[in-house]
Amino acid sequence: MPIITTGKSDTEYDIVIVGSGAGGGQMAYTLTLAGLKCVMLEAGRAYNPDVETSMFQRPDQTPLLGVATPDKQMGFTDATIDGGWEVPGEPYTQASTKPEEHFWWWRPRMLGGRTNHWGRISLRNGPYDFKPRSRDGFGFDWPIRYADLDPYYTRVEMLIGVYGSNEGLENTPDSPPGVLLPPPKGRAAELYLQKHAKKLGIPVISIHRAVLTRPLDADSIPAKLHPGNPWAQRIVADSMRRRAACFWATDCHRGCNIRANYQSTTVHLPPALETGNLDIIPNAHAREVTLGKNGKANGVLYMDKTTGREARVKGKVVVLAASSGESVRILLNSKSPQFPRGLANRSGLVGKYIMDSVGASVSGQIPALENLPPHNEDGAGGPHLYIPWWLYREQIGGQFNFARGYHVEFNGSRGMPGGRSPLADDLARGAYGTRFKEEARRYFGSQVGYTCRGEMIPNDNSFAELDPQVKDQWGIPVLRWHWRWSDQELNMVDHATKTFAAMIGAMGGKVRSRQDRSSRDAIEPGGKVIHEVGGALMGADARNSVCNGWNQTWDVTNLFLSDAAPFPSNSDKNPTLTIMALAWRTADYIVEQARKGNL
Amino acid sequence: MELRIAMKTSQANGIRDATNDLITSRLSRRTVMKWFAATAAAANLPDPGAGPLAANTPVTTPPATKGYGTDPDVSGYYKPGDFWALTLTATQREIVSSLADILLPGDHLGPAASDLRVTDFVDEWLSAPYPVQQKDRTVILPGLGWIEEESQRRFQKGFNSIGTLQRHAICDDICWPADAAARFKKAAEFFVRFRTLAASAYYSTEAGWKALGYVGNVSMTSFDGPPPEVLAKLGVEQTVK
Numbered sequence: 008m009p010i011i012t013t014g015k016s017d018t019e020y021d022i023v024i025v026g027s028g029a030g031g032g033q034m035a036y037t038l039t040l041a042g043l044k045c046v047m048l049e050a051g052r053a054y055n056p057d058v059e060t061s062m063f064q065r066p067d068q069t070p071l072l073g074v075a076t077p078d079k080q081m082g083f084t085d086a087t088i089d090g091g092w093e094v095p096g097e098p099y100t101q102a103s104t105k106p107e108e109h110f111w112w113w114r115p116r117m118l119g120g121r122t123n124h125w126g127r128i129s130l131r132n133g134p135y136d137f138k139p140r141s142r143d144g145f146g147f148d149w150p151i152r153y154a155d156l157d158p159y160y161t162r163v164e165m166l167i168g169v170y171g172s173n174e175g176l177e178n179t180p181d182s183p184p185g186v187l188l189p190p191p192k193g194r195a196a197e198l199y200l201q202k203h204a205k206k207l208g209i210p211v212i213s214i215h216r217a218v219l220t221r222p223l224d225a226d227s228i229p230a231k232l233h234p235g236n237p238w239a240q241r242i243v244a245d246s247m248r249r250r251a252a253c254f255w256a257t258d259c260h261r262g263c264n265i266r267a268n269y270q271s272t273t274v275h276l277p278p279a280l281e282t283g284n285l286d287i288i289p290n291a292h293a294r295e296v297t298l299g300k301n302g303k304a305n306g307v308l309y310m311d312k313t314t315g316r317e318a319r320v321k322g323k324v325v326v327l328a329a330s331s332g333e334s335v336r337i338l339l340n341s342k343s344p345q346f347p348r349g350l351a352n353r354s355g356l357v358g359k360y361i362m363d364s365v366g367a368s369v370s371g372q373i374p375a376l377e378n379l380p381p382h383n384e385d386g387a388g389g390p391h392l393y394i395p396w397w398l399y400r401e402q403i404g405g406q407f408n409f410a411r412g413y414h415v416e417f418n419g420s421r422g423m424p425g426g427r428s429p430l431a432d433d434l435a436r437g438a439y440g441t442r443f444k445e446e447a448r449r450y451f452g453s454q455v456g457y458t459c460r461g462e463m464i465p466n467d468n469s470f471a472e473l474d475p476q477v478k479d480q481w482g483i484p485v486l487r488w489h490w491r492w493s494d495q496e497l498n499m500v501d502h503a504t505k506t507f508a509a510m511i512g513a514m515g516g517k518v519r520s521r522q523d524r525s526s527r528d529a530i531e532p533g534g535k536v537i538h539e540v541g542g543a544l545m546g547a548d549a550r551n552s553v554c555n556g557w558n559q560t561w562d563v564t565n566l567f568l569s570d571a572a573p574f575p576s577n578s579d580k581n582p583t584l585t586i587m588a589l590a591w592r593t594a595d596y597i598v599e600q601a602r603k604g605n606l
Numbered sequence: 607m608e609l610r611i612a613m614k615t616s617q618a619n620g621i622r623d624a625t626n627d628l629i630t631s632r633l634s635r636r637t638v639m640k641w642f643a644a645t646a647a648a649a650n651l652p653d654p655g656a657g658p659l660a661a662n663t664p665v666t667t668p669p670a671t672k673g674y675g676t677d678p679d680v681s682g683y684y685k686p687g688d689f690w691a692l693t694l695t696a697t698q699r700e701i702v703s704s705l706a707d708i709l710l711p712g713d714h715l716g717p718a719a720s721d722l723r724v725t726d727f728v729d730e731w732l733s734a735p736y737p738v739q740q741k742d743r744t745v746i747l748p749g750l751g752w753i754e755e756e757s758q759r760r761f762q763k764g765f766n767s768i769g770t771l772q773r774h775a776i777c778d779d780i781c782w783p784a785d786a787a788a789r790f791k792k793a794a795e796f797f798v799r800f801r802t803l804a805a806s807a808y809y810s811t812e813a814g815w816k817a818l819g820y821v822g823n824v825s826m827t828s829f830d831g832p833p834p835e836v837l838a839k840l841g842v843e844q845t846v847k
């Protein structure tokens with residue numbers, strides 16, 4: 008890989024991209040294949056999933072049976088490097104001492120960012136999700152419509168490979184025919200829920216995930232992605248041919264060394280590097296965007312973590328994709344006489360309206376699933392079915408005390424055991440000896456868990472700002488978080504947990520998690536779902552937004568934000584597919600503007 | 607081998623602690639006397655369970671070691687002892703083995719815990735530098751000491767020397783906190799924690815998977831979903847075609 012060190016980077020690039028995750032990866036891919044010279048700054052180290060991934064390691068082949076520790080906060084084999092809820096030397100702070108007003112911030116420090124270990128759930132926003140305010144009066148509309156992003160969703164799906172089905176459900180968009188890969192078969196617990204949820208009017212359908220259930224069609228897709236650009240088509244086809252189909256084993260959170268799922272490091276960056284138009288500088292922590300006299304961004308100042316010295320790259324355009332929180336921090340730290348409150352912050356809205364997904368879970372035990380004949384349920388390394396939000400009509404009809412929807416993700420199957428006891432203490436009570444082993448076998452696969460992923464409505468109490476005192480190990484001011492859920496989210500959690508209990512009941516099971524919790528206790532803390540978005544909203548008017556519908560900041564026309572910072576709302580659909588679709592669209596816009604000489 | 611490492615480290619640190627003494631196979635006379643005193647005292651007290659568990663087996667701190675860091679090579683294959691030294695004494699390890707084998711014996715569902723190296727995993731766990739594991743150490747090591755004392759008190763023999771029925775007799779008193787007599791409450795808390803730990807290790811292995819009915823972690827060319835007999839048993843159809 009042409010991964011370079013600081014000394015070699017004095018050329019002026021067309022584009023400086025900060026961050027190498029979903030947003031940065033898609034940017035680099037589209038821009039380099041269009042012929043633009045890019046440099047990518049990545050705060051973490053270089054990472055090569057082909058040789059660095061844990062695939063078939065059993066828990067007994069890992070330290071402490073693979074369980075989470077302060078060093079590896081989602082377990083030993085998880086594909087997160089130098090990261091977690093806390094990153095040594097890089098603190099963040101909370102404005103409040105109350106735990107319920109804290110924001111949890113998950114940060115990796117590695118090439119590819121969170122895309123190396125994400126869950127690969129790839130749902131399109133629907134038409135309602137771009138115009139939420141027009142629909143129910145809360146929050147903000149996007150300046151773009153579903154139709155603007157639809158073609159880009161399609162392109163991203165074709166490039167990264169997404170399995171799923173088209174169900175024609177309200178606000179749960181279909182993809183064009185032939186775009187989605189075949190969905191994997193339902194597992195026992197998923198099918199059992201599907202059957203019994205029907206009685207409650209709840210649809211259980213195939214989820215969409217970025218996993219190749221068959222090889223990508225490298226002969227036809229590249230031409231659809233890059234019409235009229237045979238050079239790009241060849242590079243992309245070669246890259247696609249290096250990706251194998253899923254072999255139905257191993258946990259996707261570990262990453263995938265056969266490249267069967269999407270990670271920036273296996274899908275976006277290899278073809279981008281192949282163009283020869285991309286230099287990557289790892290261990291480069293961007294500190295601020297520099298501004299020329301003409302009011303345009305002209306480069307990025309960064310800490311070279313290998314030397315501890317500050318360095319600079321120059322570019323005609325700057326794209327921030329450091330994850331929404333980090334991009335906000337970079338903007339706020341980029342102060343100048345023109346922008347005393349931080350770059351592109353004339354509106355004063357940088358850092359405002361941070362959102363996460365609403366999370367709450369209920370677990371249960373289903374007698375019908377006990378003692379099933381052993382069979383392989385590893386599948387595609389993540390969920391196969393899910394429940395999309397199904398009550399749009401009832402909700403707009405005013406039946407609920409919350410305005411937005413949630414979808415439901417499942418866990419509990421005959422997945423790989425290890426690292427914890429397979430049998431809950433109370434189920435076995437005092438069992439030991441052969442009876443314990445028999446009970447463990449009986450109950451294996453009969454535990455289910457349901458989790459809501461719901462839409463939070465942006466509020467004035469959830470935002471990030473620079474901490475006036477605390478700095479990281481390089482002396483860069485850190486973020487201080489403010490957080491509050493509103494009744495909207497709490498009421499949603501109430502609905503979700505009752506619904507999950509009803510689902511478990513419909514299957515003849517028993518709820519196992521505590522049912523006496525208030526929704527305030529049941530809701531996951533802010534940030535815990537790791538779907539943080541917002542902080543630099545896009546809008547139709549420079550006075551009340553930070554960027555326009557092209558992810559272009561109003562105040563600095565050659566500065567773009569291509570992570571989730573511009574999201575004006577956070578629909579229940581997980582954000583990453585939308586980050587990528589927006590990034591591709593923004594990249595096309597940059598290419599067009601560059602051709603016209605506007606940048 | 608592990609024992610050698612453990613001894614080396616404790617010597618290097620100049621640690622000479624009562625637990626190591628107590629449970630070493632060459633018991634010093636002084637220690638045995640202390641034991642008898644404790645057992646005698648326990649026999650006379652109405653509710654010794656209310657006090658600290660095995661007060662005369664102080665918990666040692668594991669030798670100060672670092673963890674595996676935030677960037678270990680996760681593509682490697684490891685075994686206990688690779689990242690930090692194992693610190694249990696030979697006798698502690700023997701008690702772990704015997705107790706784990708009572709909990710997870712060799713039977714029609716598979717081998718005994720000790721055959722699956724559960725002892726090594728428990729040792730690795732209790733020797734680890736992280737907070738959760740260090741907290742477990744403060745429950746498990748005194749618990750092992752208690753088991754040994756209780757065996758001496760009841761049968762005048764160490765836990766490793768008594769028969770299976772005698773071991774069961776002790777376990778039956780402590781196997782579930784809610785049912786345990788007041789004086790066994792603390793030991794019962796230890797037992798639950800130990801059982802979880804032993805089971806976590808046991809079911810992390812291939813033989814453990816078999817015992818549980820987990821099938822997987824092998825590459826396949828297709829995924830066909832649950833087999834017909836499973837669908838039939840559940841009364842469902844495969845809806846994803």
Ligand SMILES: Cc1cc2nc3c(=O)[nH]c(=O)nc-3n(C[C@H](O)[C@H](O)[C@H](O)COP(=O)(O)OP(=O)(O)OC[C@H]3O[C@@H](n4cnc5c(N)ncnc54)[C@H](O)[C@@H]3O)c2cc1C
Binds near residue numbers: 027030113129537
């Ligand atoms: C366990 C887990 C499961 C998830 N599952 C899903 C899912 O199923 N579906 C879904 O849609 N989303 C999921 N997500 C969220 C998803 O990972 C993110 O939405 C996505 O990765 C965001 O892309 P990004 O490019 O904005 O940021 P990231 O992927 O986080 O990449 C940002 C990169 O920028 C680097 N960086 C940060 N600061 C700087 C700086 N100052 N200078 C230089 N570089 C910097 C970081 O090191 C990082 O590599 C999950 C997340 C986690 C943690």
Ligand code: SF4
Binds near residue numbers: 254258262264386388
């Ligand atoms: S389940 Fe499939 S896609 Fe996921 S890591 Fe394993 S092989 Fe790769």
